[in-house]
Amino acid sequence: MRQTWRWFGPLDRVSIDDMLQAGVEGVVTALHHVATGAVWTPEEIAGRQRELSVMTDGSPSGLKWDVVESLPVSEDIKKQKGDWRAHIENYKVSLENLSKAGIETICYNFMPVLDWTRTDLAYRLPTGATCMRFDYADFAAFDIHVLKRAGAAEDFPEDLREEAARRFGEMDEERQQALAKNIVFGLPGAAESFTLEDVRHHLAEYAAMSPDGLRSNFIAFLEEVAPVAEKLGLRLCCHPDDPPFGLLGLPRVMSTEADYKAMMDAVDIPANGITLCSGSLGARPDNDLPGMMERLGDRVHFLHLRNVHRETGDIKGSFYESEHLGGDTDMVALVAAALAEEKRRRAAGRADWNIPFRPDHGLDILDDLNRKAQPGYPAIGRLKGLAELRGIVAALSR
Known part of the structure; x- marks a missing residue:
């Protein structure tokens, strides 16, 4: 399992130096300043690669951009309104530019309006x-x-x-x-931020859309972009809804194992895959994370490993983000299933056998409390989570 770390660019209060000292092997980042729907140009991609390739003192970091998170899907595409066709074409061009830059794994989501809600x-x-x-x-x-x-x-x-x-x-x-x-x-570091009036406007445009309607638009998007990704040797991996249940009257289509199965069956090619986020999916008591890794693992291209403590047993309920080994998801069983999938891939001769994962989120502890980094992305809290996950991998691999 390849150890990666999310970085929000030069303004991130957790630096490349911090990342190196944590011992990570690769970087998960994005062009957060580029407007959703616009092309990611070769110049912008190369600029971000240069930024993460050096430490504060100018020394080489040895790190490379492993995973894009996220190449955002515009609201126009999700609603099939406005400039949605142009945005899909721009998405394809961005995929081509990322491929030329040597980046193969692209995470995205199809959540309407808000990327996550707390x-x-x-x-x-x-x-x-x-x-x-x-x-x-x-x-x-x-x-x-x-x-x-x-x-x-x-x-x-x-x-x-x-x-x-x-x-x-x-x-x-x-x-x-x-x-x-x-x-x-919404998403930390995103180019957009919403006012209440913006939210009301978007909600009004989704008012008549059912989950089946959103799923149809999602499949139409995948039918366009997944074959391009397949041809380029890229891996697209859709992040689940967060939280994984309906809010604000909006449709949700990536909250359960059945949702993921429907998405993969609709466009059944290897490039069309999964970001298995144990924190997002784990907020529902009926999501079996180790079982999902076992059954869907062939198409898991990226792992977010974090944990939540559910405060009720209801499908829709309160929860908080816990220590990586302290929540309701059996993290040892989930990592064991991921290692078993890697073993199967090596035996099959797959080049993508080494699944990238990152310690998703973390508690603000110690100096994190004064650092005030992006919410959910502290330095020490994530390092603690990464250390715990490394311990599981080491013990199970022994």
């Missing part, structure tokens, strides 16, 4: 560490009383509506704004 970006644990959390009652308070989405109350059970109303009644304007900012934060 209600608290610095939830304090009893130890004093902080993490990201999704509180379903706080989310309901935002949806019903802050965003004031039409019909929102009907999406929540009565007891949750009552709790949401109670919490909203206790919020001052500053707390309401903070909650909205957390929920609309």
